[in-house]
Amino acid sequence: MALTTTDRARVDALLAEMPLSAKLAQLVGAWIGIDSTTGAVAPAQNENMPTSPDWETLARTGLGHITRLYGTRPLDPTDGRTALRRMQSELRRESGIGAIAHEECLTGVATWKATTFPSPPAYGATWDPELIAEVGSAIAASMRALEVHQGLAPLLDVVTDARWGRVEECFGEDPYLVGTLGTAYVRGLEEGGIVATLKHFVAYPASQGGRNLGPVHMGPRELTELLLYPFEMALREGGARAVMPSYSEIDGMPVHGDPALLTTLLREKWGFTGTVVADYFGVNFLQTLHAVSGSKRASAERALLAGLDIELPNADCYPALDTPDLDPEVLAAIDRSVRRVLELKAELGLLDEPTELSDEPVDLNPPAHAALARRVAEESVILLANDGALPLAAPGRIAVIGPNADTAAALLGDYSFTNHVEVHHPDVEPGLTMATILEALRAELDGGTAITHAAGCDVREPGRDGFPEAVRAAQAADVAVMVMGDRAGLFGRGTVGEGCDVDDLELPGEQRALIEAVLETGTPVVLVLVTGRPYALEWAAGRCAAIVQAWFPGQEGASAVAGVLSGRLNPSGRTTLSFPRSAGMMPTTYRHVRLAGKVGVTNLDPTPVFPFGHGLSYTSFERTDLRLSTSEIATDGTVDVSVRVTNTGDRAGVDVVQLYLHDVVAPVTRPEVALLGYARVELAPGESRDVTFQVAADRLAWVGADLEWTVAAHRASLSVGASSGDLTLTAPLTVTGPTRTLGHDRVLLTPVTTA
Known part of the structure; x- marks a missing residue:
């Protein structure tokens, strides 16, 4: 929802009258009712939160976020809504501004009695973006019923190491697939009025040894092509309004304190205008895990100057900035972040008294949501x-x-x-x-x-x-x-x-x-x-x-x-x-x-047992007649790629048609195959359908030595098959014309039609 001129004027007025303590209060969360006896649900939780914060003190100063009111302990949804309304009323009475309530929502809103959908690898296994958008919409409906504003999902982490424990929270290992499915989920949340939070920005799954919070050793080209791509897509195509940095440090630079990622790339290059919220205790980890700061105040200054707006889950490091000797640059960063928070709160209606509140009991597992969960499971x-x-x-x-x-x-x-x-x-x-x-x-x-x-x-x-x-x-x-x-x-x-x-x-x-x-x-x-x-x-x-x-x-x-x-x-x-x-x-x-890959210079064979894109059926499919609308494409052109798929078995089934790119010769080394597009196609026995992908030259681009997306004259081929390891149809494609450097407005998607 776009801000009105009136909203902007209100934000200006609020910001002008706030003392420093009130500004800092808008930049932190409060996790009420959790302490060292509750049970750890976040890394280093007990060390960082031995006691629960005092609500009465927080209500007087104001608050940015209410952390996981529903997702901390079993709480009846209707009782929780009553408690949340009381907290919001006290905040508005004392400070004039409500708080953003956030919850985890990866497989459904993480609260007692809510529908639990399949895990993200199951989302991925459906290869069905529209279905995953429905999941996002259903989760948004439950969160609205709870009067929650922001969901800490989805994970757009592209998996590179199966040893890493959080593989089960990720869509898969391909950036295009992760991007399209993640964008669909984001669209479902955002169109349902819930702020989606993209995480973990960036490189979390590429940790050394597959260990949680491990350091990352990855070059900037690979980082851009493999790991940043889904985030760019979900911001531009999905409209996500929040980003959560990764706990990782990349080549010695912790992301929670990296202005190159959080400001130069995210805001200046990509044009992101939403809020950046810390992963839980991530600001303090700059001192305790990364050792790039020597105090809570230094951690807060580094995070704010890098472009991180909100400290979650609790006020830990940011309160140390409530001092008269702050550098003007830090003061300016505080004002900038407070403005972003207040603008989001204006969009969410948190600068006004609530209207049309429902007193109906909250049902978080209605039949329609259970049926949707079953459909996702069946497709996965x-x-x-x-x-x-x-x-x-x-x-x-x-x-x-x-x-x-x-x-x-x-x-x-x-x-x-x-x-x-x-x-x-x-x-x-x-x-x-x-x-x-x-x-x-x-x-x-x-x-x-x-x-x-x-x-x-x-x-x-x-x-x-x-x-x-x-x-x-x-x-x-x-x-x-x-x-x-x-x-x-x-x-x-x-x-x-x-x-x-x-x-x-x-x-x-x-x-x-x-x-x-x-x-x-x-x-x-x-x-x-x-x-x-x-x-x-x-x-x-x-x-x-x-x-x-x-x-x-x-x-x-x-x-x-x-x-x-x-x-x-x-x-x-x-x-x-x-x-x-x-x-x-x-x-x-x-x-x-x-x-x-499998090469003669080593005795080790990395060929997978079951490749990306693989899956059998109780019927059989044949893919024939691969056709390109042209065998030569300009660096600013498009090519239509069509294939006929036929159900050759005796029962109805679904084929997942997959289109892959292979660059025969390019100035930088390229993946042997890379997914360009896909389509789920339902077919009756004996039925045939034509699937057509519209491939823009931008989708054939690579990140060059200058770290820019580039499409240039080169030789490539396009293939279709049952999986990345079973490509039976291939056609050559020559790219011609002048070299083009692409920006954030480049084509990210491959449209597909079936007939």
């Missing part, structure tokens, strides 16, 4: 391998084995309220009732199929006492469905999630040993993986009868997995994370340059 399940064992034959005898088979929490990611907060409150009634995969499969196959169950082992704890029972169950069955994988958590409490990094990519605990023990029985094994990261599966790929991947599929995920196993659903998910042969391949991406 990936059939990685299948020798004909799936769909399951019925009736028959099925042994359901594994630690994730009969546990509902295994379906949810680390930023779900269940695994993020509720785990610290075991005596509280669960906010959601969810079926497990075992329960869903029994409901799915109730036509005489005999189903037995054995856990076999824990997700990660040692111990093989359950192996004999699992082996006996498999021996007595026609097929063993083994439901294995991860348990999401934080800071070492899970096998994956924030602060749950690994140094190998074997399935956690005794799980591989259990699978191998069951395989030895000779009973066909259908391996169902409910995970947050891709594991090294070369050992299993040739031995299991089928492999199904579900990326923490959310509250409705059990039914989706069961539907794929039974054949009620035809799987349409595609990988957005390559499955490596081993952790020794890390860091890696399918977008590797030639020298990082």
